[in-house]
Amino acid sequence: MLHESSLADAADHLWEELPGHRVEILNGSIVVTPPPDGPHQESLTWVVEEFSRIGARRAGLRYIGGIGLWLPTGPDDYAVPDFSVVDDDYRDALVEKNCYAPHVFRLVLEVTSTNWSNDTAIKVGTYARAGIPAYLVADRHHDEVLLYTDPKDGKYPDPQHFGRGRSVPVPESVGITLGLSVDTLLDGDG
Numbered sequence: 001m002l003h004e005s006s007l008a009d010a011a012d013h014l015w016e017e018l019p020g021h022r023v024e025i026l027n028g029s030i031v032v033t034p035p036p037d038g039p040h041q042e043s044l045t046w047v048v049e050e051f052s053r054i055g056a057r058r059a060g061l062r063y064i065g066g067i068g069l070w071l072p073t074g075p076d077d078y079a080v081p082d083f084s085v086v087d088d089d090y091r092d093a094l095v096e097k098n099c100y101a102p103h104v105f106r107l108v109l110e111v112t113s114t115n116w117s118n119d120t121a122i123k124v125g126t127y128a129r130a131g132i133p134a135y136l137v138a139d140r141h142h143d144e145v146l147l148y149t150d151p152k153d154g155k156y157p158d159p160q161h162f163g164r165g166r167s168v169p170v171p172e173s174v175g176i177t178l179g180l181s182v183d184t185l186l187d188g189d190g
Helices: 006-015 038-051 115-128 182-187
Strands: 022-026 029-033 061-064 066-070 083-087 093-094 105-111 134-139 144-149 160-162 166-169 179-181
Touching: 006 022, 006 029, 022 115, 029 115, 038 061, 038 083, 038 105, 038 182, 105 115, 115 134, 115 144, 134 182, 144 182, 166 182, 179 182
Parallel strands: 105 134
Antiparallel strands: 022 029, 061 083, 083 105, 134 144, 144 160, 166 179
């Protein structure tokens, strides 16, 4: 069993040994995710283009893929969301290991892969405890998009479910007005 002080070292070692894999520490456990498939990355590229198209940077926001999010769930816990919308001054909130404090995150988006249960279960709780105002999950395993908003006492209320043919509104708390196609979030822009 690893000691808490060595958990971060073990995660760093895995990151070095497994290029292209995402290594995170969630609730005191190391989670390794294999490289994403093409449609996963197409979805994220499209989301970046949508945020650019509506002028999110002019609204004082940054939208970034793969930025570290320091979590309050354990001494070494951190996640690396697929896509995040953060405050323009997020760099001032660097904690350590290229991870930033949760208060600068306005929206986190995960597109599920083979480890879909991490995104639909574990990360729901960790992001709620971190106070992330909006958590969007493109759940390719269940063919729907889930939107969690407004966590209270470390928990999100039940999510809104969006099926194919619909658009998911980005919550007002993010600071922009945008609807995202469920079909494109699930399938990519192909």
